[in-house]
Amino acid sequence: MGCFNSAYMMGPGERLFEQAASIQAVVGPFTVRPDGVKDDREASRYIAQVMGIVRMVETTTTGNALITAIRDARRPVLIFPLEQVDDTQAYAWTSPRMGLFAVAISFTPLFGQRLRKFLGDDENKFERVFIPQEVLVHELVHAARDVTCNYHRVDDDDEEELAVMIANMFSVEINRLPVTNYDEMDNVTGDISGFSRKYYKENFEMIEAFYRQNKTLAQQLSYSKSIFNPLRLYMDENI
């Protein structure tokens, strides 16, 4: 079952005619395939790293809600290495596509500053160094929206802010700081529950749209054991 939005043959920076890797592994609803990695040992290492990250993410209430939503949609999702040959300098990307997989996530688990150097980004632009788990959770939000045919049913900025909000819930759940917003990505220090309330008020319309479009997922996420949980505030005050 497909969505009525447009799907692409290729994601940004994806190489035309790149051979699909001959080895792959399945973890949860994801197929991990090390396309473009010529060395067998490197390819196996890529698979093992991604599988470990997915399994860790799934142990959190936030990550579990996302992966359950993707699994329940019963549409296959591919994870393959990031090919950064375009100008967007994304840490990772998620794109709907035609063919065997409904969604492709391009993700390579490089760490913080090394990842930024790799992407040629301005290292001073953002205060925050993201860990691979946080980068993956951000992409899983896009993937969950995608497999439920809701991707880009809010405007582009809100689609990104939604991913930032839920990645923030994950970060706080694992005792890391949230970031201010998609534009700044500075660490929030100080009172997290106060920030949660402020964020909820400032992003009320986005949160309400998300609740209407992904009700089951929004409810599951509202149970997340995160102190930063604008969805719980929304549920408490509106449902």
Ligand SMILES: [Zn+2]
């Ligand atoms: Zn994003």
